[in-house]
Amino acid sequence: xxxxxxxxxxxxxxxxxxxxxxxxxxxxxxxxxxxxxxxxxxxxxxxxxxxxxxxxxxxxxxxxxxxxxxxxxxxxxxxxxxxxxxxxxxxxxxxxxxxxxxxxxxxxxxxxxxxxxxxxxxxxxxxxxxxxxxxxxxxxxxxxxxxxxxxxxxxxxxxxxxxxxxxxxxxxxxxxxxxxxxxxxxxxxxxxxxxxxxxxxxxxxxxxxxxxxxxxxxxxxxxxxxxxxxxxxxxxxxxxxxxxxxxxxxxxxxxxxxxxxxxxxxxxxxxxxxxxxxxxxxxxxxxxxxxxxxxxxxxxxxxxxxxxxxxxxxxxxx
Amino acid sequence: xxxxxxxxxxxxxxxxxxxxxxxxxxxxxxxxxxxxxxxxxxxxxxxxxxxxxxxxxxxxxxxxxxxxxxxxxxxxxxxxxxxxxxxxxxxxxxxxxxxxxxxxxxxxxxxxxxxxxxxxxxxxxxxxxxxxxxxxxxxxxxxxxxxxxxxxxxxxxxxxxxxxxxxxxxxxxxxxxxxxxxxxxxxxxxxxxxxxxxxxxxxxxxxxxxxxxxxxxxxxxxxxxxxxxxxxxxxxxxxxxxxxxxxxxxxxxxxxxxxxxxxxxxxxxxxxxxxxxxxxxxxxxxxxxxxxxxxxxxxxxxxxxxxxxxxxxxxxxx
Numbered sequence: 001x002x003x004x005x006x007x008x009x010x011x012x013x014x015x016x017x018x019x020x021x022x023x024x025x026x027x028x029x030x031x032x033x034x035x036x037x038x039x040x041x042x043x044x045x046x047x048x049x050x051x052x053x054x055x056x057x058x059x060x061x062x063x064x065x066x067x068x069x070x071x072x073x074x075x076x077x078x079x080x081x082x083x084x085x086x087x088x089x090x091x092x093x094x095x096x097x098x099x100x101x102x103x104x105x106x107x108x109x110x111x112x113x114x115x116x117x118x119x120x121x122x123x124x125x126x127x128x129x130x131x132x133x134x135x136x137x138x139x140x141x142x143x144x145x146x147x148x149x150x151x152x153x154x155x156x157x158x159x160x161x162x163x164x165x166x167x168x169x170x171x172x173x174x175x176x177x178x179x180x181x182x183x184x185x186x187x188x189x190x191x192x193x194x195x196x197x198x199x200x201x202x203x204x205x206x207x208x209x210x211x212x213x214x215x216x217x218x219x220x221x222x223x224x225x226x227x228x229x230x231x232x233x234x235x236x237x238x239x240x241x242x243x244x245x246x247x248x249x250x251x252x253x254x255x256x257x258x259x260x261x262x263x264x265x266x267x268x269x270x271x272x273x274x275x276x277x278x279x280x281x282x283x284x285x286x287x288x289x290x291x292x293x294x295x296x297x298x299x300x301x302x303x304x305x306x307x308x309x310x311x312x313x314x315x316x317x318x
Numbered sequence: 319x320x321x322x323x324x325x326x327x328x329x330x331x332x333x334x335x336x337x338x339x340x341x342x343x344x345x346x347x348x349x350x351x352x353x354x355x356x357x358x359x360x361x362x363x364x365x366x367x368x369x370x371x372x373x374x375x376x377x378x379x380x381x382x383x384x385x386x387x388x389x390x391x392x393x394x395x396x397x398x399x400x401x402x403x404x405x406x407x408x409x410x411x412x413x414x415x416x417x418x419x420x421x422x423x424x425x426x427x428x429x430x431x432x433x434x435x436x437x438x439x440x441x442x443x444x445x446x447x448x449x450x451x452x453x454x455x456x457x458x459x460x461x462x463x464x465x466x467x468x469x470x471x472x473x474x475x476x477x478x479x480x481x482x483x484x485x486x487x488x489x490x491x492x493x494x495x496x497x498x499x500x501x502x503x504x505x506x507x508x509x510x511x512x513x514x515x516x517x518x519x520x521x522x523x524x525x526x527x528x529x530x531x532x533x534x535x536x537x538x539x540x541x542x543x544x545x546x547x548x549x550x551x552x553x554x555x556x557x558x559x560x561x562x563x564x565x566x567x568x569x570x571x572x573x574x575x576x577x578x579x580x581x582x583x584x585x586x587x588x589x590x591x592x593x594x595x596x597x598x599x600x601x602x603x604x605x606x607x608x609x610x611x612x613x614x615x616x617x618x619x620x621x622x623x624x625x626x627x628x629x630x631x632x633x634x635x636x
Contacts, residue, residue: 003559030625037623051369101429260618267617267624272598274628279597282632292586299585300578305355306585307348310592314600 003036012104015134019109025254031127033211036133041131043075044250047157047184049143054163059233059242060142063216066236066243067138068105074312075139078110079124096245107131123271125156136215156266158259161242163187164203166195185245190198191238200228208226224252286317322353325452330422333452337427340444354451359588361393361450362568365475366463368502372481373507377551377560378460379418382560384554385456393449393457396428397442425449440591443474472586476577477567479560480505482521484513501544503563509548509556518546528583542570604635 004012018036022029051055057078057130062075100106109127111120122139128230130137141157144251162183207226227245231238253259283291295312296302324332336354340347348420348497366381382392401565418424427445429438440457443581449457459475480501506517525544551554571577602610613630622630 032621032624038620041620129623257577264614264618267614271614271617271631272608274624275601275631276594276598278632279601280594283593283597292525292589294588296585298584300582301358302356305352306588306592308352309589310596313589313593314596318572 004023004032004307006041007036007130010104010135012107015107015130018130018308022130023111023123025123029126033129036130039133040129041132043128043136043139044159044245045128045132045140045157046140047143047160047182048140048163049160050163051185052164054141058162059163059187059189059231059239060140062236062239063140063243064100068100068103070243072137073105073130074107075134076106076108077124077127077131077139078142079120086241088132104124107134107136121156122277128156131298141170145291154160156270158245158253158262161185161246162188163185164297165173166193166199166201183221184249185223185226185242186228187238187242188228188230189233192235195277196230200230202287204226224249283313283317287313288316291316322350325354325448328359328422329455331423333425333448334408336448337445340448341441342440343444346393349443350582351447354448358447359450360456361446361454362477363446363450363454363475364458365461365478365500366458366481367478368481368505368507372483373551374460374481377463377481377505377507377549377557378440378458380551380554381458381561381564382418382424386418386421388561389422391453392425392454393441393452393454394424394426394445394460395445395449395457396426396460397438425452430627431474439474440595443588446474447559475572477502477564479505479564479596481507482517483508484511484517493589494546499560502542502567503544503560505556505560506546506548507551510550510553520549521546542567605631606634609634 001009002019003014007018018032021032048056048060060076060078064076069076079204100108109131111124111127128139128141159180162185164186186200186203188195188196188203227248229238229242231242233239244254256300291313295304295309299306299309319327321332321336325336336350365380366374378394378396382394385392418426427449429442429445446457446459453580478500480503484506504521505520506514506521508514547556547560547563549560551557561584571580609631613622613627617624617627
């Protein structure tokens with residue numbers, strides 16, 4: 001049986017191999033994704049994001065165990081764009097695996113890259129597709145930090161959980177404001193520490209300030225108020241409540257037009273991202289040898305500004 | 319006198335107006351940048367990055383004051399992609415301004431956006447150019463967080479300072495690994511807190527693990543070992559040492575081929591970023607009305623995969 005056939009029949013080695021090929025983004029990747037695509041669209045994608053030190057990984061593991069207890073399969077994509085050495089992600093996998101080891105209903109993939117902006121978001125989206133096609137009912141995408149790349153990855157999720165902690169101080173709480181807009185649920189993790197109520201209250205107050213959610217695009221509030229859930233992931237406290245909150249949001253999305261609109265917006269953004277990459281690759285092959293280097297040199301010497309240099313490249317191509 | 323003329327003659331209102339136009343990225347922006355570009359290339363660009371809560375802003379202010387004490391002019395670009403409401407950046411400006419108010423040798427601009435991935439990096443690069451053209455001798459770019467967007471912005475700098483603190487715990491220190499590669503200097507801020515020596519030691523040990531810097535591209539270590547400097551920004555402690563370290567790195571870059579190579583690489587990346595944006599904009603105008611929506615719908619229904627959809631768009635365009 002071919003790779004896709006084996007993957008669809010539940011072969012875990014075929015799954016791992018496919019993910020590696022997709023991550024490498026070589027010639028085979030597009031063909032594979034094309035074959036897998038008709039089998040996608042069943043998984044519910046859950047994004048879990050928050051600053052370093054909030055205990056996201058522990059929370060994701062606890063959540064995965066809870067889902068497994070309910071008989072559901074879970075794929076986990078742990079994205080860490082800040083991990084410097086390729087070994088880091090692998091080590092992370094192994095530490096995580098200890099907890100969920102030997103359970104074929106769970107698959108964990110850690111991703112780290114030093115590649116260009118957008119490259120990681122692209123690869124993560126493709127890996128999510130592969131796990132979706134492989135039949136995982138819930139795919140959890142864990143992203144570190146609060147940068148824009150993380151926000152883009154979270155945008156690929158149906159339900160976004162923002163994790164905060166009491167201990168990180170007011171300065172950090174203020175920063176969290178940036179993820180207020182993308183959070184469908186908030187988890188105040190390490191809630192046994194001092195300040196948990198304060199953190200929950202701060203989120204609650206910021207919700208009052210934030211623009212209203214309007215996924216329907218009809219100018220009215222959507223009606224979903226992101227719940228704020230206190231968790232202690234290390235003891236499993238609140239994890240069940242978080243899971244039920246996620247499922248409630250899923251049900252909410254599937255009522256009315258919300259889900260279809262989110263999906264169409266995601267598809268549009270995905271097409272544009274692929275287009276940009278392809279267009280640049282195509283142009284590069286048409287630019288005469290040495291032309292790019294000559295323009296870089298001129299811009300470097302301040303004889304030409306960057307926008308005029310690009311205009312020259314585009315004019316020559318028209 | 320026209321806007322560019324007034325900006326070049328030191329008019330601060332013309333500078334603020336130009337920055338706003340450049341940020342908006344409208345029709346005037348490219349013309350303005352083209353006119354300003356020949357006047358750029360004199361400023362030394364300093365990137366200061368680190369996780370939330372490390373006291374970067376205080377450190378940047380202290381550094382700016384130190385530079386002013388030495389008679390040098392300083393432009394500051396504070397990039398906070400996580401700030402949710404446009405008012406946040408303005409408020410930030412005002413708080414900062416209290417410290418450095420009324421000094422025409424300092425100009426501070428805070429930037430926040432909810433725009434697409436890469437949009438903020440693009441705008442920040444353009445604002446840096448404007449400050450460079452306006453004659454600021456040092457331009458400090460402060461970025462929040464450890465995400466890829468921040469790393470890209472830092473790449474636009476000649477000298478990158480990574481700020482860490484003792485108090486954020488081992489988990490956070492591990493995350494910092496991601497910025498090891500981009501740091502030309504490390505500041506252990508809040509060094510009067512417990513654990514400062516531990517943090518400095520951790521950085522020192524990771525330096526031993528990291529791939530050698532090879533900006534010359536000749537396969538050998540470049541010889542620059544990033545210094546680790548303890549600072550207490552609130553008291554000004556270590557700020558002078560940090561400044562001297564930055565200047566030492568600047569001198570180092572201007573020896574040999576380092577500086578030109580960094581600059582050419584930066585120009586190439588900048589051209590590619592502009593190209594990608596322009597190519598997508600141009601393609602959009604050529605796609606027949608409704609075609610994009612139809613493809614999104616097909617992909618959404620899983621009748622077509624994203625890569626095949628893009629191939630259709632490109633084939634129709636060829």
